[in-house]
Amino acid sequence: MRKGLARVDEQPGGRENAAQDLERELSKLFGRARSLSMTFASRVHTGLDAASYALLLHLSDISPVRASDVVERTGLDKSTVSRQIARLEELDLIERVPDPSDGRARLVQLTVTGxxxxxxxxxxxxxxxxxxxxxxxxxxxxxFSRLLGKLNLDL
Structure with a gap:
């Protein structure tokens, strides 16, 4: 540290001010991300909402997978996941297929169109x-990617 410069967390109110700045910037980022998600969702399908688009993105990275695993991995409510999966299926973006390891179970995965x-x-x-x-x-x-990853782990 250079002489005469105190670290931000050593300055009076420094850490609190930094936290407020972060909160403000995250709020802007989340708002813009929601807006972009709605735009991109409509490009995938005009009937797709931002929340279902987010689930579709997630499914693309982990499918095929059981719906119960989606609930566990996302932390979303079971009824929310069920409703979104039904909507994605209705839009022909995902499909349910038999689980090869358990003939009674079904997996969800993206369709070719999706x-x-x-x-x-x-x-x-x-x-x-x-x-x-x-x-x-x-x-x-x-x-920036590293720090976002760290934030995601901590949230």
């Missing part, structure tokens, strides 16, 4: 993000 539409939107989303972060260094992007 996977194709989602891949297109994700590709566009990544391109947009690369453009928006065009002035950021690779190291800054990696550090």
């Amino acid at each position: 996977a194709t539409r989602l891949a297109e939107v994700r590709s566009d989303r990544r391109a947009r993000l690369r453009t928006q972060l065009g002035t950021w260094s690779t190291e800054d992007i990696q550090e």
Whole structure:
């Protein structure tokens, strides 16, 4: 530390001010993320809402999977997951298939249509993000990703 400069957490109110700044910026980020999610959801399917889009994204990373596992992995209420799965199935974005390890159970997975539409939107989303972060260094992007990961673990 350079002489004469106190660390933020050593300054009066420094940690509280930092927490308030973080809260304000997260609020802005979450609002923008919701708006973008609604835009991307409608591009996957005009009848898709932001919450079901988020579940579709999650399913694309973990499927095929039992609905009960989705509840466990997401921490969402069973009725919420059930309702969203039914909606995604109604929109032909996911399907239920037999579980090869238990013939009585069913797994949910993306349909070909769901996977194709989602891949297109994700590709566009990544391109947009690369453009928006065009002035950021690779190291800054990696550090931001690391810190977001740390925050996600702590929440």
